[in-house]
Amino acid sequence: xxxxxxxxxxxxxxxxxxxxxxxxxxxxxxxxxxxxxxxxxxxxxxxxxxxxxxxxxxxxxxxxxxxxxxxxxxxxxxxxxxxxxxxxxxxxxxxxxxxxxxxxxxxxxxxxxxxxxxxxxxxxxxxxxxxxxxxxxxxxxxxxxxxxxxxxxxxxxxxxxxxxxxxxxxxxxxxxxxxxxxxxxxxxxxxxxxxxxxxxxxxxxxxxxxxxxxxxxxxxxxxxxxxxxxxxxxxxxxxxxxxxxxxxxxxxxxxxxxxxxxxxxxxxxxxxxxxxxxxxxxxxxxxxxxxxxxxxxxxxxxxxxxxxxxxxxxxxxxxxxxxxxxxxxxxxxxxxxxxxxxxxxxxxxxxxxxxxxxxxxxxx
Numbered sequence: 001x002x003x004x005x006x007x008x009x010x011x012x013x014x015x016x017x018x019x020x021x022x023x024x025x026x027x028x029x030x031x032x033x034x035x036x037x038x039x040x041x042x043x044x045x046x047x048x049x050x051x052x053x054x055x056x057x058x059x060x061x062x063x064x065x066x067x068x069x070x071x072x073x074x075x076x077x078x079x080x081x082x083x084x085x086x087x088x089x090x091x092x093x094x095x096x097x098x099x100x101x102x103x104x105x106x107x108x109x110x111x112x113x114x115x116x117x118x119x120x121x122x123x124x125x126x127x128x129x130x131x132x133x134x135x136x137x138x139x140x141x142x143x144x145x146x147x148x149x150x151x152x153x154x155x156x157x158x159x160x161x162x163x164x165x166x167x168x169x170x171x172x173x174x175x176x177x178x179x180x181x182x183x184x185x186x187x188x189x190x191x192x193x194x195x196x197x198x199x200x201x202x203x204x205x206x207x208x209x210x211x212x213x214x215x216x217x218x219x220x221x222x223x224x225x226x227x228x229x230x231x232x233x234x235x236x237x238x239x240x241x242x243x244x245x246x247x248x249x250x251x252x253x254x255x256x257x258x259x260x261x262x263x264x265x266x267x268x269x270x271x272x273x274x275x276x277x278x279x280x281x282x283x284x285x286x287x288x289x290x291x292x293x294x295x296x297x298x299x300x301x302x303x304x305x306x307x308x309x310x311x312x313x314x315x316x317x318x319x320x321x322x323x324x325x326x327x328x329x330x331x332x333x334x335x336x337x338x339x340x341x342x343x344x345x346x347x348x349x350x351x352x353x354x355x356x357x358x359x360x361x362x363x364x
Contacts, residue, residue: 087292094280094296096303102279103297104313111272114169115293118265121169124162125261128188131155132250135195152199156192163189166264173267181264184257191253195246202243205236300325301347315350322346 091099102108134151163185170178209232269287277285288296294317301321306328320336323346327333340348 087295090296096300096305097308098280100305100308100313105279107275110172111275112297114172114268115272115290117165117169119290121165121265124158125258128155128158129254131158132254135247135250152196156196159189159192172271173264177264177267180260184260188253188257198239198242198246202236202239205232205239208232209236316352318350320348
């Protein structure tokens with residue numbers, strides 16, 4: 001704002017000066033000149049900073065470092081693993097010769113064995129969770145300690161079976177994960193045995209209390225009988241307190257067990273996927289259900305195996321068709337029928353523990 005023109009009247013000039021100063025003071029209270037300048041200069045500074053950053057930053061390289069790397073496309077196989085959404089498509093993508101050769105691959109066989117046990121592992125864990133809830137409820141509010149004995153024994157049996165099963169499946173997951181799973185199972189088993197012992201002790205004391213009370217009633221309130229009854233009652237109180245304390249630890253123990261065992265089974269499944277992908281020559285392998293895995297490794301009802309290398313291949317569990325499965329000339333189909341079970345018209349399953357292709361070749 002410029003100064004007003006000077007008049008020839010000093011009084012008027014003084015009045016105008018005061019009015020101009022009041023106006024400036026009023027504007028200062030409602031205007032932020034610095035903010036306005038910043039807003040005006042913002043676009044200009046932004047353009048300048050962008051130009052300067054472009055000179056020192058490689059935006060494409062930065063994005064490449066942040067975003068996940070996509071695998072290079074391969075000429076073979078033409079079908080990407082992510083498109084293998086069904087076992088039927090997978091069977092079409094992998095030749096029967098490759099699939100049946102997997103039946104003698106040690107890692108595939110071991111992985112398939114572990115995969116077969118995973119549903120049983122989860123069944124045991126689910127049973128333990130139910131038994132743990134039962135024990136927790138009864139241990140926290142025991143009406144009669146004998147009511148908890150069956151649940152405690154069931155929990156112990158489930159924990160013992162789970163421990164044995166995890167030991168039987170070791171050697172496929174990483175040593176660290178296997179050690180964690182085995183240690184967790186041992187902890188659960190030790191806890192179950194300790195809790196069962198405490199509940200059994202409480203049950204024995206309860207029966208003793210009933211006996212002493214019966215004697216006191218039938219033979220009179222003798223001092224010695226009352227003392228014994230009081231001692232048994234105090235011991236029962238302490239034992240029931242131990243049962244409650246152990247039951248209160250069930251939640252944390254079972255949460256840890258479920259978390260560890262899920263990690264163990266997931267790693268086993270993922271390793272089997274990696275092994276299968278490597279052996280069949282795919283960039284990856286889809287997650288198969290147990291049923292789909294059995295189909296992938298066992299179903300050869302429409303397979304052409306004439307050029308497959310079948311020496312020493314274990315045929316146990318193989319599904320084959322009299323009309324559509326095509327075997328090498330060395331295989332005696334009638335002999336193969338003799339060790340197989342017909343499950344549908346013309347469809348057979350080789351019985352477990354029978355023979356290999358090499359043995360068939362020696363018979364013909």
